[in-house]
Amino acid sequence: MNLRNSSLFRYAGAYIFLIALSAFVLFPLVITVSQSFMTNQEVNRWPPKIIPTEPTLEGYHAVLTQQDVRLDMWLRNSLFAAAGYTAAVLVICAPAAYAFARLRFPGNKVLFAFLLVTIMIPGQVTLIPNYLLMRDLSWIDTFNALIFPGAANVFGVFLLRQFFMQVPQELEEAAILDGAGYFGRFWHVILPLSTNALTALGIFVFLGHYNDLFWPIIVTSSLETRTLPVGLSIIQSSYAGQYRPMILAGAVLSTVPILIVYVIFQRRIIQGVTLTGMGGR
Amino acid sequence: MFGIIKQKLPGPKRFTLPFSLSLKTREVIAAYIFLAPFLIFFSIFFVRATISSVNISFYDWRLLRPTRPYVGLDNYVDLFEDEIWWASVGHTVYFTAITVVGTTLVGLAAAVAVTRPVRGQGFFRVLLYIPQLMSVGAIGLIWNWLLSGQFGVINYILSFVGVRPINWLGEPDLVLPALSLATIWWTFGFPMLIFIAGLQGIPEQLYEAAKIDGASGWQSFVYITLPLLRPTILFVTVTGVIGHFQVFGQPYIISGGGGPGRASWTVIIYLYQQAWVAFRMGYGAAVAVAIAIIMAVITAVQFVTISRRVEY
Incomplete structure (x- = not known):
């Protein structure tokens, strides 16, 4: 074998860098998983131990049974709210995107330009008035507060409009000849041909909501209605000094559902990032 | 088969109405029906809220007090004179700068390495994007522990090169770089994927031509790739600045609500403290408006620089 031409040799630098970077990425995760199986005494030790001498499920047991830690409930809340939010975004934004992409109506351009400008205004300005509105509506501690305030996602409209415009006009014309109305064209022509964009948007909207911290902190207040990120921050502040393995177990358990989603949709997520420009922070 | 088509031909009878609407009118009505749900939600939760925020900022509006006196610009004057606010702005700018530079460099390096014709490209890409998917809750718990001054593994690694244990989250000067390190680990995956797409858009022939002319790998990187x-790069830095300027979860969880003292208070922590710890809604609204203005200015400056630079 000619060493000079083998890719292993030619790209040794790239390999070394990628392996080092992978180690940097994996290291915190491996430590967390490993130490989550330790006892409290073993975790609080210098020099730190990397591998548990006697793996134990104490931490996991504690995080699932502790009186003021409701991980199962928080997970359920997070999944339910994120799913509801994703559905709301798609149901609200897709028809609007279709109108902007394909229908002629007075104000189309002006309205769209207005939306473009509003993207420059960061969402923080809306926090206080929306929070006060949630109080007035008695929506604090309800799923409504987690689902509806952010449902008119301007970015989602932009994105879907972009994709709907790429659907060949002829297909819609064919549907018109078959007697399809506006809704029929939207439902039977546009949507089925835009599944890639719809799933990508759906996945990132879901993940973004599942991982959100600020809004759930202010619109939930009882232990039973918290979402997972808020719950984790509560465990951190009340147990950090006392019971570290439990905290690490909480971090592991809260990440597992995301990793399952990632394994299933891995290709779609990776492609979706470049397709949509979403998936960052 | 032809029979079926013939049967369909008579056309859409179901649209017969007692009065007739022109096609144009029908399209307009349809458009507004399609837009209605979005416009309703958008008006309530964005347009109304934004206007209301400006309005509230002119009042001394406290959640637990029945009277809300009009105070004009007083909230803004107070904000302008508050040293803690300016310190928070400083922390945020510092954190954003090092985090954006860090994520951009690491993301670019990872993208370049992963687009070499190496084995396991797909594997590395998937692996390196994992942290980006995690919630700030989970990464907060993980990095609070890794950075622990007493038992933290970061200090353990450093001890092999002779560094004494450092209290990362307890030292006012070190807490922001420490949070930034955690954030770079968490968020370089997005720039990486965007850079990979960018790199794949560069025609291979350019590199071949450069090679024939005797250019080194580094030279073609500097004169072709960059x-x-x-x-x-501009997309990545603009989205990075906007995203990281709004940092909240990392100081909230990793450094215990912005500690030590107020050393890691960011502008959003400041907003949270004013509006939801001190319940000063009017002052909080002024803070939110100020944050919006700062971010709009930063974005505008970036866009201007972009359009200038691209013109050559």
Whole structure:
């Protein structure tokens, strides 16, 4: 074998860098998983131990049974709210995107330009008035507060409009000849041909909501209605000094559902990032 | 088969109405029906809220007090004179600068390495994007522990090169770089994927031509890759600045609500403290408006620089 031409040799630098970077990425995760199986005494030790001498499920047991830690409930809340939010975004934004992409109506351009400008205004300005509105509506501690305030996602409209415009006009014309109305064209022509964009948007909207911290902190207040990120921050502040393995177990358990989603949709997520420009922070 | 088509031909009878609407009118009505749900939600939760925020900022509006006196610009004057606010702005700018530079460099390096014709490209890409998917809750718990001054593994690694244990989250000067390190680990995956797409858009022939002319790998990176990646770099830095300027979860969880003292208070922590710890809604609204203005200015400056630079 000619060493000079083998890719292993030619790209040794790239390999070394990628392996080092992978180690940097994996290291915190491996430590967390490993130490989550330790006892409290073993975790609080210098020099730190990397591998548990006697793996134990104490931490996991504690995080699932502790009186003021409701991980199962928080997970359920997070999944339910994120799913509801994703559905709301798609149901609200897709028809609007279709109108902007394909229908002629007075104000189309002006309205769209207005939306473009509003993207420059960061969402923080809306926090206080929306929070006060949630109080007035008695929506604090309800799923409504987690689902509806952010449902008119301007970015989602932009994105879907972009994709709907790429659907060949002829297909819609064919549907018109078959007697399809506006809704029929939207439902039977546009949507089925835009599944890639719809799933990508759906996945990132879901993940973004599942991982959100600020809004759930202010619109939930009882232990039973918290979402997972808020719950984790509560465990951190009340147990950090006392019971570290439990905290690490909480971090592991809260990440597992995301990793399952990632394994299933891995290709779609990776492609979706470049397709949509979403998936960052 | 022809029979079926003939049967369909008579056309859409179901649209017969007692009065007739022109096609144009029908399209307009349809458009507004399609837009209605979005416009309703958008008006309530964005347009109304934004206007209301400006309005509230002119009042001394406290959640637990029945009277809300009009105070004009007093909230803004107070904000302008508050040293803690300016310190928070400083922390945020510092954190954003090092985090954006860090994520951009690591993301670019990872993208370049992963687009070499190496084995396991797909594997590395998937692996390196994992942290980006995690919630700030989970990464907060993980990095609070890794950075622990007493038992933290970061200090353990450093001890092998002779560094004494450092209290990362307890030292006012070190807490922001420490949070930034955690954030770079968490968020370099997005720039990486964007850079990979950018790199794949550069025609291979350019590199071949450069090679024939005797250019080294580094030279073709500097004279081909970087100039052609400029739009991508700008996209990554603009979205990075906007995203990281709004940092909240990392100081809230990793450094215990912005500690030590107020050393890691960011502008959003400041907003949270004013509006939801001190319940000063009017002052909080002024803070939110100020944050919006700062971010709009930063974004505008970036866009101007972009359009200038791209013109050559």
